[in-house]
Amino acid sequence: MAVMTYREALNLALREELTRDPNVFVIGEEVGLYEGAYKVTQGLLKEFGPKRIVDTPIAESGFTGVGIGAAMVGLRPVVEMMTFNFALLALDQIVNSAAKLHYMSGGQYNVPLVIRGPGGPAHQLAAQHSQSMEVYFYHVPGLKVVRPSTPMDAKGLLKAAIRDDNPVIFIESETLYNVKGEVPEDPDFVIPLGQAVVRREGTDVTVVAYMGMMYRAMEAAEELAKDGISVEIVDPRSLQPLDTATIIGSVRKTHRAVVVEAGAGFAGMGSEIATEITEEAFDDLDAPVLRVTGAQAPMPYARNLERAKTPTKEKIADAIRRVCYANGSR
Amino acid sequence: MPVTKVVMPKLSEQMESGKIIKWLKKEGDRVQSGDILAEVETDKADVEMEAFGSGVLRKILVAAGNKAPVGSLIGVIAEENDDIGAVVAQAGSGAPAAAPSGAKPGMADRPAAVPPQPKSEDPAARKPSPSTGSESPGSRRVQDAVAAASVPQPSGDGGRVKASPLARKIAAQSGVDLKLIQGSGPGGRIVRRDVEAASTAPAAAAVAAAPALRPVAQPAAAGAEYEDLPLSPMRSAIARRMPLSKAPVPHFYVTSEVAMDRAWELREELNGLEGQPKISVNDFIIRACALTLLQHPGVNASFQGESIRVFHRVHMGIAVALEEGLITPVLRDVHAKSLAQIAVEARDLAERARQRKLRTQELSGATFSISNLGMFDVRDFSAIINPPEGAILAVGSVRRVPVVSDEGLGVGRRMALTISCDHRVMDGAMGARFLQDVKKLLEEPLRLLV
Numbered sequence: 155m156a157v158m159t160y161r162e163a164l165n166l167a168l169r170e171e172l173t174r175d176p177n178v179f180v181i182g183e184e185v186g187l188y189e190g191a192y193k194v195t196q197g198l199l200k201e202f203g204p205k206r207i208v209d210t211p212i213a214e215s216g217f218t219g220v221g222i223g224a225a226m227v228g229l230r231p232v233v234e235m236m237t238f239n240f241a242l243l244a245l246d247q248i249v250n251s252a253a254k255l256h257y258m259s260g261g262q263y264n265v266p267l268v269i270r271g272p273g274g275p276a277h278q279l280a281a282q283h284s285q286s287m288e289v290y291f292y293h294v295p296g297l298k299v300v301r302p303s304t305p306m307d308a309k310g311l312l313k314a315a316i317r318d319d320n321p322v323i324f325i326e327s328e329t330l331y332n333v334k335g336e337v338p339e340d341p342d343f344v345i346p347l348g349q350a351v352v353r354r355e356g357t358d359v360t361v362v363a364y365m366g367m368m369y370r371a372m373e374a375a376e377e378l379a380k381d382g383i384s385v386e387i388v389d390p391r392s393l394q395p396l397d398t399a400t401i402i403g404s405v406r407k408t409h410r411a412v413v414v415e416a417g418a419g420f421a422g423m424g425s426e427i428a429t430e431i432t433e434e435a436f437d438d439l440d441a442p443v444l445r446v447t448g449a450q451a452p453m454p455y456a457r458n459l460e461r462a463k464t465p466t467k468e469k470i471a472d473a474i475r476r477v478c479y480a481n482g483s484r
Numbered sequence: 485m486p487v488t489k490v491v492m493p494k495l496s497e498q499m500e501s502g503k504i505i506k507w508l509k510k511e512g513d514r515v516q517s518g519d520i521l522a523e524v525e526t527d528k529a530d531v532e533m534e535a536f537g538s539g540v541l542r543k544i545l546v547a548a549g550n551k552a553p554v555g556s557l558i559g560v561i562a563e564e565n566d567d568i569g570a571v572v573a574q575a576g577s578g579a580p581a582a583a584p585s586g587a588k589p590g591m592a593d594r595p596a597a598v599p600p601q602p603k604s605e606d607p608a609a610r611k612p613s614p615s616t617g618s619e620s621p622g623s624r625r626v627q628d629a630v631a632a633a634s635v636p637q638p639s640g641d642g643g644r645v646k647a648s649p650l651a652r653k654i655a656a657q658s659g660v661d662l663k664l665i666q667g668s669g670p671g672g673r674i675v676r677r678d679v680e681a682a683s684t685a686p687a688a689a690a691v692a693a694a695p696a697l698r699p700v701a702q703p704a705a706a707g708a709e710y711e712d713l714p715l716s717p718m719r720s721a722i723a724r725r726m727p728l729s730k731a732p733v734p735h736f737y738v739t740s741e742v743a744m745d746r747a748w749e750l751r752e753e754l755n756g757l758e759g760q761p762k763i764s765v766n767d768f769i770i771r772a773c774a775l776t777l778l779q780h781p782g783v784n785a786s787f788q789g790e791s792i793r794v795f796h797r798v799h800m801g802i803a804v805a806l807e808e809g810l811i812t813p814v815l816r817d818v819h820a821k822s823l824a825q826i827a828v829e830a831r832d833l834a835e836r837a838r839q840r841k842l843r844t845q846e847l848s849g850a851t852f853s854i855s856n857l858g859m860f861d862v863r864d865f866s867a868i869i870n871p872p873e874g875a876i877l878a879v880g881s882v883r884r885v886p887v888v889s890d891e892g893l894g895v896g897r898r899m900a901l902t903i904s905c906d907h908r909v910m911d912g913a914m915g916a917r918f919l920q921d922v923k924k925l926l927e928e929p930l931r932l933l934v
Contacts, residue, residue, distance in 0.1 A: 409650050409676065440650040440676045441669070479669050479677075 156339050161331040163305035164194045164270075167312040168232065170341045172202050175230060178316060181208040181217050182234030182271075191236045192272060192331055218244035218269065222252050222321075225267040230316055238273030238287040238325050245290070252321040253296030267321045270312065274365055274416050275453060275464055276328035284453035284460075286417030291323040292394040298322040298347055299394040303368045305335035307391055310345030318347060327365050348395035352404065356386035359474055360404040362427050363414035364389050367465055371414055374471040383478055393423060401427060402434045409440040410477045414465055419447030444473045487566055488537025490559035492552040495526045495844050500659050502526050503551040503717075504558065509541045515561060522548075527717035529811075529842040537561045542568050555656040647674035658683045663728065672789075718809040729871045733787075734907040737866045738915040740923055744882045744897040747929040760824065765899075766802075766856045767827045769879055771932045772925040774798045774818040774826075777852055780918045784851050786872040787908045801850030801870060802830055804837040811837050812870060814850045823932055858882060864900035874909040877922075878902040899926075 158166070171178045184191050186199040186209040199207040210217040214235065221231035235241045241248065248269065256264045273287040292299040298320055302308040308326065315322035353368060354375055363371040368389050375385035388404050390396055405411050411431050413424035424445035431443050449463045475481040492502050505523040509515055520532045521541070535541075539561045546558040560568045645662045647655070651674045655662050658679070665682045667674035715723065747768050754763050777784040777798045786793045798819040801812040813833040818826060836842050855867040856879040867878040880900040887896035901922065905915040925931050 437649045437653045440648045479675055 155336045157334055158305055158337050159331065160305045160308050160326070160333045160335070161192065161194055163309040163335075163337045164312055164326065165196055165198070166337070166339075167309040167316075168195065168198060169201065171230075171232075171313055171316045172198065172206060174341065175316075177228060178230045178232065179206045179208065179224070180232045180234065181210060181221055183210055183212055183217075183236050185209060185234050190234065192328065194326075194331075195234070214240050214243035215247055218247040219251070221267050221269070222247060222255070222265055225252075225265045225321075226255065226263045230266050231268070232316060233267065233269045235269060235271030237279075237283055237328075238271050239283050239285050241269065241271070241287060241323075242290070244269075248291070248297070248321070248323075249294050253294045256320070257296060264319045265321045266316075266319045268312070268315045268318075268324055269321070270315075270324035271326065272328045272331070273325040274327050274329075275448070275460070278455055278457055278460060279328075279453075280455040281452035286415065286448070288323070288325055288393055289417055289422055292423070296321065297394065298392065300324045300347060300392045301364045302326065302391060303330070303365050303389050305333065305337045307345060307351075307389075309337050310343055311347065311391060314344045314347050317344065322347070329366050345391070347392045348397055349392070350388050350390045350397035350400035352386060352400070353389050354385065354387040356384035356408065358384045358408055359386065359410040359412060359478055360401070360408045361385055361387045361412045361414060361470070361474065362390060362401055362424075363387060363470075364391065364393075365416070367414040367416055367470075370465065370467045371470050373467045374474060377467070377471055378474055381475075381480070383474065383480060385474060390427075396426070396430075398427075398430045398434065402431065405431050405435045406438045409438055411439075411443045412446060412470070412473045412477050413443065414446045414470055415448070416464060417448050418450045419445050420450055422447055441477045441479065444477045446470050446473045487568055487571055488535070488539060488561040489557055489571060490521065490535070490541075490561060492546075492554050492556050492558050493524070493533055494554045494656065495524065495529075495531045499526045499554055500661055501551050501553045504546055504548050505530060506548045507544060511541055511544050513541050515539065515541050521559070525717070525840075526844075527721035529837075529844065529847065530840045531844060535561060539563050539566075542566075543572055545572070553659045645674065646672060647679075648676065650676050651679045654679045654683075661724070664724065716808045718806070718811070722809050725870075726868055729869050733869050733871060735866075735869060735904050736907050736912060736915070737902055737904050738912060738919055739864055739866075739900055739902040740916075740919045742899045742901060742923045742926045743887075744899045744926065747926050748882065748897050750929045754823075761827045761831075763823060763827045764830075765858065765882060766854070766879070767823060767830060768926060768929065768932060769856070769877070769901075769922075770800055770802070770815070770818060770826050770830060770854060771821075771823050772922050773852065773854060773877060774800060774821070775925060775932070776918060776921045778819050779921060780914070782910050782914050783875050783903075783905070783918045785874045785909050786851070787874065787906055788872075792874075792909055795851040797851070799849050799851045801853030801873065801876075802833065803853060803855035803867075804834045806838060811842070811847070812850065812853055813837050813842055813846050814848065816849070852876070854879060858899070864902050866902045867904050869904050869906055874906045875915070875918075876904050878904065 168180060180195060180198060185195045186204060186207045189196040189199070195207065218233055221233040224231045252265045252267055273285065275284040275286070288299050288301060291297050298318065300311050300315055300322060302311045312324060315324050354372060356375065361371045361375070368387065371387050375387060378385055386404050386408055388401055390401070413427045415423045419425070424447055428443040428445060432439070446465045446469050448465065451463055453463055454460055472481070495502065503525040505525050507522045508520050515521065515535045515538060517535055517538045519535045521535050522533045524531050524533050540563060541559060542562050543560040546552045552558050560571055562568050646667060647662050648669070652662065654676060660679050660683050662674055665674050665678050666672070668678050669675040747765070751763055751765065751768065754760060781794045781796070784795045784798055797817055800815045800818040802815060803810055803812050815826065815829055815833060821829070833842070833846065850870065850873055853870050853873055853876040855876060857865060858879055858881040862880045863883070864880040865878050867876045869876050882897050882899045884895055885898050887894055887898070901919060903915050903919055
């Protein structure tokens with residue numbers, strides 16, 4: 155185990171996979187000479203050369219299509235989106251080609267492609283650059299969607315994504331690149347997609363949260379522990395496939411659930427998880443499942459308004475109290 | 485084939501346990517889903533119990549004549565080669581746990597055939613004695629608390645109790661009646677902690693109650709000062725339900741006297757017709773009330789906590805006296821039925837009520853009720869509202885009395901009607917106007933035929 159940042163963990167995963175498999179290559183804007191807009195590809199051009207680390211024009215649809223074509227003929231491209239908001243420009247390639255070619259070719263082609271980059275709200279990046287993009291992708295059959303919250307997960311899940319024979323949407327976060335944590339240096343360390351993890355054990359309520367929301371939920375849990383409320387936190391890590399078994403198992407233990415997501419709540423991940431819980435664990439629920447989500451509004455630039463739109467530690471703690479009937483409501 | 489657990493079904497809202505009258509299948513019989521397995525006696529009626537799975541009835545865990553709490557395992561359906569040991573053992577292993585550890589030593593020797601309730605951690609939640617059919621002292625205590633707090637518990641949502649799914653599950657397992665618990669969640673929702681409090685609180689009370697209950701099983705000694713009779717399931721249900729009306733529902737009463745001369749004559753004339761069903765005075769009253777309720781929807785209404793629910797159809801509860809209590813079967817859509825139809829259906833309901841052959845759906849959903857004690861030479865009386873209904877009409881005897889008219893003193897037939905109204909739903913004038921129109925219909929009874 156070594157302590158490193160989330161950014162370094164991603165860089166290590168790329169380096170290990172580029173070394174392990176000559177079919178792996180990285181393509182995107184500024185991934186080579188500039189070493190990545192967020193320095194995730196630092197040192198890779200020098201180490202692996204311009205055939206493996208490919209700089210492209212500002213043309214998301216084009217280089218995503220290149221990635222898909224390369225994947226169809228046996229390579230394992232890792233396409234970097236400078237931010238995932240730009241993936242909207244490549245949406246047709248992703249949804250209509252990457253996700254469907256395996257099905258529409260009757261299994262003759264698979265598309266072992268990873269599209270990675272940061273997404274979700276960060277710090278004052280305003281409406282166009284703060285979107286929680288996972289919702290656009292996990293609805294599409296044929297795509298896998300991963301949201302790694304820690305350096306260890308960043309490494310283990312990116313390696314699993316690269317080794318997966320299906321297109322994987324891998325969304326990181328600007329706010330987590332500098333988070334430090336322990337990361338196994340073993341080049342065979344892989345975290346399978348579709349396995350949630352219990353980040354904190356508790357007995358009174360299950361909170362499902364990932365990425366920055368998971369950290370805020372952890373802070374809320376610390377605070378609530380002082381009031382005698384024991385919070386269990388489940389991080390799904392991959393949203394498609396979703397590990398409902400771990401979530402349901404936790405709810406069967408605690409009998410209450412709060413689902414947190416940074417994006418707008420309408421038909422969001424929280425809706426899906428709340429529904430799964432209601433369908434699978436109805437008789438175990440002592441309270442309705444509550445959601446804490448971003449407001450149904452574009453992300454404002456102003457810092458105070460950005461905070462107002464986004465789930466905070468206080469909002470999460472409040473929902474936990476309510477679902478535990480511990481807010482004095484009758 | 486999956487193993488199907490046969491559990492004591494919950495056949496009415498109030499039902500906490502049921503008695504197996506007889507098994508219609510025996511161990512080893514092949515059963516299909518939907519077959520009638522057994523007859524069960526509940527607090528209201530004798531009901532046939534269906535199989536919910538197919539296979540062989542491998543095991544009967546509760547013999548005929550014994551009671552079992554709602555939700556408890558009473559039999560197992562499986563294929564011949566399925567291993568049912570674990571399922572049966574699960575029921576069996578509960579038994580020692582069910583024998584209360586210290587709290588009520590007298591319980592340890594109860595009939596082994598009565599299966600323990602699954603998974604309840606608290607022995608006090610169980611029935612004090614399966615043979616008495618009385619409710620657990622635990623829920624009675626809670627009921628007292630509810631009454632004392634004057635919480636209009638049953639009014640809620642058309643009689644539906646708000647409870648979390650988990651609270652319902654635990655209540656079913658531990659035999660706690662949710663109707664008797666006050667919820668501490670939002671809007672009075674009953675949550676797990678409320679059920680657990682209800683099932684653990686009376687541990688001490690159960691011990692105290694045990695000696696008092698003991699004489700029940702013993703015949704009264706000759707010359708004894710008193711005798712304690714066990715509560716029948718029906719008496720127990722009435723005892724539980726009535727305080728839930730009288731305490732929280734603010735009753736008021738309006739009485740009126742109806743001249744029944746013309747109705748009496750019309751009835752005799754109708755009953756003289758060949759091929760017509762016999763029509764009773766009560767059928768006239770049912771018909772008159774049904775028609776009047778359509779004109780006075782405010783009386784055909786129920787208090788819902790935050791709102792008043794006004795019904796557009798009339799489902800009439802008709803109180804039927806039985807040896808051991810009373811029961812109120814429901815005549816549905818009575819506003820759309822003719823006098824003859826009412827006569828036939830009401831008699832059928834009453835007869836089947838006496839034979840205890842009513843189906844459970846015939847015992848709930850009334851929007852208004854009538855209680856008639858006319859056959860007992862009663863001048864008038866007032867009835868207790870059956871929540872969540874908003875009113876009930878009490879009917880006295882048709883008496884021959886001296887009446888003063890313009891022509892002088894004569895003899896007439898008179899009958900007193902007393903309506904009990906929920907003051908949260910309606911006021912005195914509303915009740916009086918309703919009664920005035922019922923009276924008008926009965927005094928001009930040809931209107932009941934059109």
